[in-house]
Amino acid sequence: MKRPPETAQASESRAGLLMLAFxxxxxxxxxxxxxxxxxxxxxxxxxxxxxxxxxxxxTRFGPLFAIAACAAATATAAFLVRRFSKHASxxxxxxxxxxxxxxxxxxxxALVPVKFLGGVLAIGAGLALxxxxxxxxMGAAIAHSVGRAFRRDFADRRVLLAxxxxxxxxxxxxxxxxxxxxxxxRIAIAALGASTxxxxxxxxLLGEAPDFxxxxxxxxxxxxxxxxxxxxxxxxxxxxxxxRAIVSGLAVADRARKLxxxxxxxxxxxxxxxxxxxxxDMVGGGEAIAQRMLAGNDPFAALPFFLxxxxxxxxxxxxxxxxxxxxxxxxxxxxxxxxxFGILGARLFPDLDIQPEGFALVGMAALFSGMVRAxxxxxxxxxxxTASVALLLPLLGACFTAMLAPALLGDPPIxxxxxxxxxxxxxxxxxDKG
Numbered sequence: 438m439k440r441p442p443e444t445a446q447a448s449e450s451r452a453g454l455l456m457l458a459f460x461x462x463x464x465x466x467x468x469x470x471x472x473x474x475x476x477x478x479x480x481x482x483x484x485x486x487x488x489x490x491x492x493x494x495x496t497r498f499g500p501l502f503a504i505a506a507c508a509a510a511t512a513t514a515a516f517l518v519r520r521f522s523k524h525a526s527x528x529x530x531x532x533x534x535x536x537x538x539x540x541x542x543x544x545x546x547a548l549v550p551v552k553f554l555g556g557v558l559a560i561g562a563g564l565a566l567x568x569x570x571x572x573x574x575m576g577a578a579i580a581h582s583v584g585r586a587f588r589r590d591f592a593d594r595r596v597l598l599a600x601x602x603x604x605x606x607x608x609x610x611x612x613x614x615x616x617x618x619x620x621x622x623r624i625a626i627a628a629l630g631a632s633t634x635x636x637x638x639x640x641x642l643l644g645e646a647p648d649f650x651x652x653x654x655x656x657x658x659x660x661x662x663x664x665x666x667x668x669x670x671x672x673x674x675x676x677x678x679x680x681r682a683i684v685s686g687l688a689v690a691d692r693a694r695k696l697x698x699x700x701x702x703x704x705x706x707x708x709x710x711x712x713x714x715x716x717x718d719m720v721g722g723g724e725a726i727a728q729r730m731l732a733g734n735d736p737f738a739a740l741p742f743f744l745x746x747x748x749x750x751x752x753x754x755x756x757x758x759x760x761x762x763x764x765x766x767x768x769x770x771x772x773x774x775x776x777x778f779g780i781l782g783a784r785l786f787p788d789l790d791i792q793p794e795g796f797a798l799v800g801m802a803a804l805f806s807g808m809v810r811a812x813x814x815x816x817x818x819x820x821x822x823t824a825s826v827a828l829l830l831p832l833l834g835a836c837f838t839a840m841l842a843p844a845l846l847g848d849p850p851i852x853x854x855x856x857x858x859x860x861x862x863x864x865x866x867x868x869d870k871g
Contacts, residue, residue, distance in 0.1 A: 457593055457623065458630050461600045464583045465631030468576030468604035469638030472568075475553055475575070476643065479568055482561025483721060490717050504710040510562040511706025512699040514555035514759035519698050522551040527755060528567075528762035529574025530615075531856035533602050536577075537595060537616055540860060548578045552760045559702075559759035563709045563720035565750040565769075569606055570762020576605025580631065600627035604635035606818075615811040615852065647824040648724065651731050654795045654827045661782075661789050662834060668778050668796060669803045669835030673842025675774055676807025679748060679767065680843075680851045686752035687858060698758050705757040709750070719746055723769025730772035730797040731823070737780050744773045763851065767808055768801045768819075775800020795828055799835045807839040810850040 489506060493499035518525045524532045524544040529552065535541040556571045580601020584594035603612035612628040613620055657665065693701055713720045718729075726747070729735050735743065751766040779796025782789070798819065805815035816832055843850075 457596060457627055460583055460587055460597060461627035461630035462634045464580035464597050464601045465604040465634035466638050467579040468601045468631065469635030471575045471579060472572040472605050473639040473642040475568055475572055478557045479560055482557050486561055486563060490713055493714060500714050503714060504707050507562040507710030508703040508707035510558040511757055511759060512703035514558040515698050515702035515757060517551045517555045518758060522547040524548060525551040525555060525760050526758050528570025530570050531852050531859045533574055533577045534616055534852060534856050535859060537599055541863060543581050544578055549575050556760035559761050560722055562706050563713045564754035564757060564761060565723060565747060565766045566754050566761025567722050567763060567765030569764035571760050572605035573602045577602035596624050596627050599624050600631035603628045604631035610817050611814045614814050648822040649728050649731055651823045651825050654792055654825055656827045657795060657831050658790050661791055664782050665799055665831035665835045666838050668775060668799060669838030670842050672774060672800060672803035673807040673839040676804055677843050677846050677848040680808055680848060682748060682752035683755050684854050686756035690756040702757045702759055705753055719743060722765040724765055726769040727772040730776045731794055733776065733794045740773060740777050767804055771801040771804030772797040798823055798825060799828055799831050802832050803835040803839040806836040807843050808851045810840060812836040812840055
């Protein structure tokens with residue numbers, strides 16, 4: 438039986454899909470390159486901050502110089518955002534979501550340099566902000582620019598923007614689960630292509646090693662499974678508290694709008710600089726903190742204080758109106774909480790085979806699920822960053838209860854709250870909160 442001749446419309450559709458797939462590979466490579474360079478720049482900024490703190494301890498006026506340097510870096514980051522790209526403030530993911538839903542226009546060409554430089558300055562100064570959100574927004578902006586350069590229509594540019602955003606996080610799952618929140622075949626194809634070249638490019642520059650070095654963790658005994666359900670439930674409650682702290686911090690910053698943005702950011706930077714002089718290991722994005730939790734190195738008596746400190750620091754840092762995301766700080770808090778829970782469990786139930794470090798790993802995914810409500814992304818993200826699959830079942834159970842608790846408490850996901858705040862400020866003509 439002969440096949441009917443292909444219509445011109447079907448042929449054009451297939452050609453368009455092939456072109457979209459090709460452009461997704463280019464966009465992914467650009468997103469992977471920007472994300473890798475951003476990470477390398479942040480690593481260098483961390484070294485500079487460490488050298489600055491070492492200098493501060495050796496000279497009479499060194500502490501004042503260090504505080505002033507942190508204040509100046511944070512104020513400069515806020516100035517770049519206010520002057521050149523208002524949508525570069527915060528993580529950027531709420532803005533990307535608003536663009537994908539047709540609620541806001543895409544950001545202009547200045548976003549990528551402002552996001553990059555401002556993020557290096559703010560996170561390098563010690564603010565508890567992460568690199569993942571900025572990488573997502575920069576990837577989205579680069580992909581959208583690729584679509585414009587090849588004169589694609591708005592529908593294709595939207596697909597490329599979503600794919601580039603996922604490539605900034607090297608995760609196609611994030612695109613479907615969080616950004617568009619539904620399965621679209623064209624977006625799925627583009628996201629997979631962009632993520633492939635993004636991962637290849639990033640690994641070429643950064644190497645193959647996972648983000649965290651995790652000692653051998655054996656699968657959990659069935660008798661410990663109820664503890665992981667309990668961990669997830671408490672992590673869900675903690676997620677509600679963290680979400681509300683972030684939103685409250687932004688509300689306080691709004692009430693202080695009579696002060697110039699740069700002054701507010703500078704004061705926050707100065708406070709973080711002063712904290713860094715006393716507790717240098719407690720500032721910054723949080724990757725080093727999460728690594729210590731996964732190794733179980735911090736003394737148990739200090740862990741509750743450090744947990745409360747990072748919760749407060751995360752909310753204050755996000756209110757500075759500088760570039761910087763939420764992923765790394767929340768993973769650090771999740772690891773801290775998980776380790777505390779695991780140590781307490783080992784002491785309360787000495788007959789059970791409990792690895793506190795395993796609870797730290799599960800706590801990361803649980804808090805992510807509770808705050809973002811993207812459990813599959815959280816599972817994939819933590820598994821990829823730790824290269825550990827031994828605790829898959831506990832991860833599933835903890836993410837289940839971590840999602841359930843905020844839903845019962847009526848707390849919206851963090852990016853939904855931030856997107857609404859972004860849109861409210863846009864209506865008021867006052868910029869971006871995301």
